[in-house]
Amino acid sequence: RMAQQKSFQRIGETVWAKMPRLNAEVFTLTYGSLVMQLLKDFDDVNLVNEQLEKMGHNIGVRLVDEFLAKSGIASCSNFRDTADAISKIAFKMFLGITPEVASWNKENNSFSLIFTENPLVDFVELPPKYLDLQYCNVLCGVIKGALEMVQLQVECKFIRDVLKGDDVTELRVELKGMVKNAMSEEYGEN
Amino acid sequence: QIMIVAICIAGKQNEPLYFYCDSATTAKSEFADIHGTEKEALNSFSSSDYLHLQMLSHCCLDLVQEKKTRALMSTSPFEMYMGQLLPIEDYRAYGCYCNTHIKFIVLCDSFGMKSTNVWEVSPTVIDSNMKEAIGAIQAAFVGAMQNPFQPVGCPIVSKKFDNVIHQIVQRFNSIILSTNKRRS
Numbered sequence: 001r002m003a004q005q006k007s008f009q010r011i012g013e014t015v016w017a018k019m020p021r022l023n024a025e026v027f028t029l030t031y032g033s034l035v036m037q038l039l040k041d042f043d044d045v046n047l048v049n050e051q052l053e054k055m056g057h058n059i060g061v062r063l064v065d066e067f068l069a070k071s072g073i074a075s076c077s078n079f080r081d082t083a084d085a086i087s088k089i090a091f092k093m094f095l096g097i098t099p100e101v102a103s104w105n106k107e108n109n110s111f112s113l114i115f116t117e118n119p120l121v122d123f124v125e126l127p128p129k130y131l132d133l134q135y136c137n138v139l140c141g142v143i144k145g146a147l148e149m150v151q152l153q154v155e156c157k158f159i160r161d162v163l164k165g166d167d168v169t170e171l172r173v174e175l176k177g178m179v180k181n182a183m184s185e186e187y188g189e190n
Numbered sequence: 191q192i193m194i195v196a197i198c199i200a201g202k203q204n205e206p207l208y209f210y211c212d213s214a215t216t217a218k219s220e221f222a223d224i225h226g227t228e229k230e231a232l233n234s235f236s237s238s239d240y241l242h243l244q245m246l247s248h249c250c251l252d253l254v255q256e257k258k259t260r261a262l263m264s265t266s267p268f269e270m271y272m273g274q275l276l277p278i279e280d281y282r283a284y285g286c287y288c289n290t291h292i293k294f295i296v297l298c299d300s301f302g303m304k305s306t307n308v309w310e311v312s313p314t315v316i317d318s319n320m321k322e323a324i325g326a327i328q329a330a331f332v333g334a335m336q337n338p339f340q341p342v343g344c345p346i347v348s349k350k351f352d353n354v355i356h357q358i359v360q361r362f363n364s365i366i367l368s369t370n371k372r373r374s
Contacts, residue, residue, distance in 0.1 A: 025336070032338030123336035125348050130339070 008084050012092035015070050019093055028122045035135060045132045052134065056141020057148075063094070064146035075150075079175055080104070082152070083111045086143065086173075095119055099171070109175040112159075114168050126163040134158050136169070143173060151179045193363040194323070195281060196297040197355060198247035199331060201343055204293070208331075208346045209247070210355050211240050243297060250275055250283045250295045258287050271321050274313070284317075286324045292331070294324055315369055323362045330354040 038048045067073075071089050076082045083101045092098050097119070103112040120136050134140070140156035147154050153176040160170035199208040253275045272285040275295075286294040298316070334340060334351040 029336065029338070032336075036338045123333055125337050125339060125350060127339050127347075 004081070005084055005088070008088040009098075011071055011073070012089040012098065015089065015093040016096060018070075024119055024122070028119055028124075031120050031138075032124060035133075039130070039133075045130060049132075049134045049137050052137035053141040053144070056138035056143075057145035058141075059138070060142035060145025060147075061149050063142060064149045067093070067146070079109055079111075079152075082147070083113075083173070087113060090146070103170075103172075111173055113171040113173065115162075115171070116168055118162075118169060121163060121169075124163060131164065135161070135163055136171075139171065143171075148179055151181070153177050153179050193299055193366065194296055194359045195299040196243040196247060197327060197359070198244070198250075198293075198295040198297075199327075199346070200247075200251055200293040200295070202291040204248075204251050205343070206244075206345065207292070207343075208351070208355075209244060210352075210359070211243050212359070246278055246281065246283070246297060247295045249278065250285060250297075251293060253283075254285045254287050254293050254295070257285075271324060273317055273321075284320045284324065286328065288328070294327055294331075296320065296324060296327075316366065319362055319365055323358055326358045326361075327355065330358070 035048070035052070038051055039045075042048050042051065067090050070093065071085075073085055073089065076085055087099050087101045091113075095118075097115065097117055099113040099115045101111055102114050104110070118136065120139075124135065126133065126135065134157075136158065140158070143156050144154055155174045155176055157172055158169065159172050160166040160168060162169050193212075195212050197208070197210040198206065201207050254272065257272055257275070270286055270288055272287060275283040275285045277283075278297075280299065282298045284296045284298065288294075298320070330351060331346075333354075334346050334348050335342065337348065340346060340348065
């Protein structure tokens, strides 16, 4: 188990080294202005959270192909491997960070990702009126969308957030089941 | 003992973006916590010192403007840091003017001038440390503006920024104090 984790770490670092670079401030400011614009357009914080997750979902379903191609990972034998792959390879190659996988439940179908650093929230301070805003909700959408494409249905939500005064940001991922491979209605039999 | 008494950040139209004042600073941030609005935070004062220092900083803005136009007319390269602007009442004012028309003014209290003690720290020492301090203030300002929830051109409301400014002031004061001790 440890050997596989180490190999995942190595893969993550190798792929990260080969990825094209983007200035961190440009990235943080872009995401920040995106969130601000959504807040202006939608007024309701819950709608903004929803939009961020939808956007993340769109990103995730496309990003997963790049992940599989660049990392060379074939398939994960269990959900624990999936968690390690997400944390050590996916997050590393796209954001350069490795959130810690922790808090597994008894049935091994639910875990937490603990972020001690996060490029999305550099310099961000949440004003009190936006206390219900899930600033990084796009990440929830990305994980959900990406895993959907490999037939895993998950629910993601933030249960701790540094922007709200906690010492770390914690993202809870829960496996809900396998995605049924349904053909679109065009191919249905009449 | 020389120490920073007030820091003022002014915007393009000389509107106040931030004001730090030694004596009234705790009172100001407490006020902001209760009411949470920027306008009230800036208007709050619990001691006459606060208003007085604001007024002095305002006077310095004129001098900054004057120095800037004079510098632009001369052929030498434009320097952001202006050094000591003028001795004003019991304080000395230092200024910095950025290309984005943001002005930083720092008021320094010199204990030596108020009392009978001869001023022991040389002006060049203060100047170089002040340059460093203003550079740090500028960097902190840039950081505060990177917060997407901080509207541009509005007063800065940020606990993180308050803490950083406080640290810069402490650092400057302790460096000057240690220089003073070494000489005496």
